[in-house]
Amino acid sequence: MPLALGPLVIPLVIACALFMEAMDSTVLVTALPAMARDLGHDPVSLKLAVTSYVMSLGMFIPVCGWVADRFGPRTVFRTAIGIFVAGALLSASSTSLAMLVVARFIQGVGGAMMVPVGRIIIFRSVPKTEFVRAMIYLTVPAQLGPIVGPILGGFMTTYLHWRLIFLVSVPTGALAIYLAGRYIEDRREPHPGRLDWPGFALSALGGGAAMLGLSLIDGTLIAPSTAAWMAAAGGLLLLVYVFYARHVERPLLDLRFFQIPTFNASVAGGALFRVGLGALPFLLPLMLQEGLGMTAFASGSITCATAFGALFMRSMALRILHRLGFRRVLIYNAVLSALAIAACGLFMPGTPHWLIWTVVLLGGFFPSMQFTSLNALAYADLDSRDVGRATSLASVVQQVSLGMGVTVSGVALNLTRDLHGREAFLWTDFWPAFLLMGLLIVASIPITARLPHNAGDEITRQKSKA
Known part of the structure; x- marks a missing residue:
């Protein structure tokens, strides 16, 4: 790592990703009515674009630490940014609500790995004497995103086109990938241990099915009865996970x-x-x-x-x-x-x-x-x-x-x-x-x-x- 820029270049690299994610959600919600008109749905139906992203975060955040230790935090961080940007490009090209929901889910996979793994990189790379300053650098983009996002998203939607709001993350993501490869070392744990695969399957599938079923209960994409069965199946899987977690020494999500x-x-x-x-x-x-x-x-x-x-x-x-x-x-x-x-x-x-x-x-x-x-x-x-x-x-x-x-x-x-x-x-x-x-x-x-x-x-x- 070039020493001339000092250790605080790492928080600035992570801050690029944090700003990208913080701004993305606030840009989106401002454009929902315009998106709904173009995709042929009422505005409330576009809640699926929000919940699919959040659902993806909830499913994959628990495994981000293990994945970073297994494959290296720099590799996972750069890959996560790439997935996030790919999801943004798919969102920009969506021609239906179903396609948009899938694209936002893909973005959520990237977001679930991007920010938590970025924090892991900071914990392992920045000297303790610089840690407070590093946290300040990391906090600023999280504060700026909700300020810039609604204004930028509103301007693009009103005077340009809503599809452009998803392209904002492309140059930021490309810059973050380049800087991460140049300045971040790929420090990994030698023995990350085994992942709780049964716990991951039960919690991810259960939580995802329950939230998605409840989101679709209005009959936007599937029949309400199908959505109700999906939510019920997700709830059952979550109950099974509660029983499972009580009998495992170190479950993925320790209740x-x-x-x-x-x-x-x-x-x-x-x-x-x-x-x-x-x-x-x-x-x-x-x-x-x-x-x-x-x-x-x-x-x-x-x-x-x-x-x-x-x-x-x-x-x-x-x-x-x-x-x-x-x-x-x-x-x-x-x-x-x-x-x-x-x-x-x-x-x-x-x-x-x-x-x-x-x-x-x-x-x-x-x-x-x-x-x-x-x-x-x-x-x-x-x-x-x-x-x-x-x-x-x-x-x-x-x-x-x-x-x-x-x-x-x-x-x-x-x-x-x-x-x-x-x-x-x-x-x-x-x-x-x-x-x-x-x-x-x-x-x-x-x-x-x-x-x-x-x-x-x-x-x-x-x-x-x-």
Whole structure:
């Protein structure tokens, strides 16, 4: 590795991939209504393009560590970027919803390996003295993606063509592949051990079938009865995995971590919160464009406010946690988050844009505090040797929860429209879905309320000293 650029060139290479993935999802949701019209479907049907990507992440994230150790992190990282870019090109050339869903699933395979393996590379390559700075470099693109994505996606969709939004990742991906081959060493573990193949098959097939079946229950691509059977089969496989995981020493997804109160509150309680919040990036652009008649560009200029709210909250999160503690923050902030999300359902024609932008800003502000708290709390009582396996379990639950938010909100939106006997959406069709998402966020409170008052205090004390 050329030493002139220093060790921080590695985080910058990983940051290219992280920016590419962070921007991809926010670019897509802004263009969903235009994509739906071209592909001959209603906008809610395009939720499949979102859930298929998230489903793929949930299926393949658990094995990314083993794959990196088995084949080398640099090789896997570059291959993952190539798969992601190939999926983007397939998405750009899709002529049907089914083809788009398959293309997004392929992109998810790349995304599942790309970012986690990139973090593994940083952990193994960057000196400890430079680690904090490396994490800062890695955080910046994750923050910029949700800001740039909606605006860029809205501009391309309004003034050019939605297919171009998928081509944005091509030059970034090519640059990342080149830089990774030039500056990243292929350090691998000599004995990665055996992969839990039965656990991978049961969890991946079960989770994938259950989520896909629920997403297709509206009869978009297959008969509702077939989708219901698919969801039921997936649920059965997941039950078999629960039984299997209890009788294996080191299962792929170790459910025994849920016996730790702080981890359970973070992941189980956080799952309900993420289901509620996961619908916002999907519902909000639809409401602004289909309900209020905005262009994709105007919609993107508003939805990016959530990212600004999240950025502002991150500068305050540690001080708030240190003063109030995890339990109180998770309870009261969940209520504030639910109110901010539900308030989006009150938008109507004539609502001032500055007021919409402010409410959407709060819809990023309070949830960012919740995510920061939940993510930190997950590690409060874990042993260092268990961090990797616990992270895999938490990551899968997080991704599935976000995908379920899109699925549930889509079903609620369709039901409201069908009850009124309309084919097109009106602004009055959206408030029940936003209200439902707010109630799901509130439903996370009983789980976090069981935490002791001093839960996670050790984390905030250590970070305050730092």
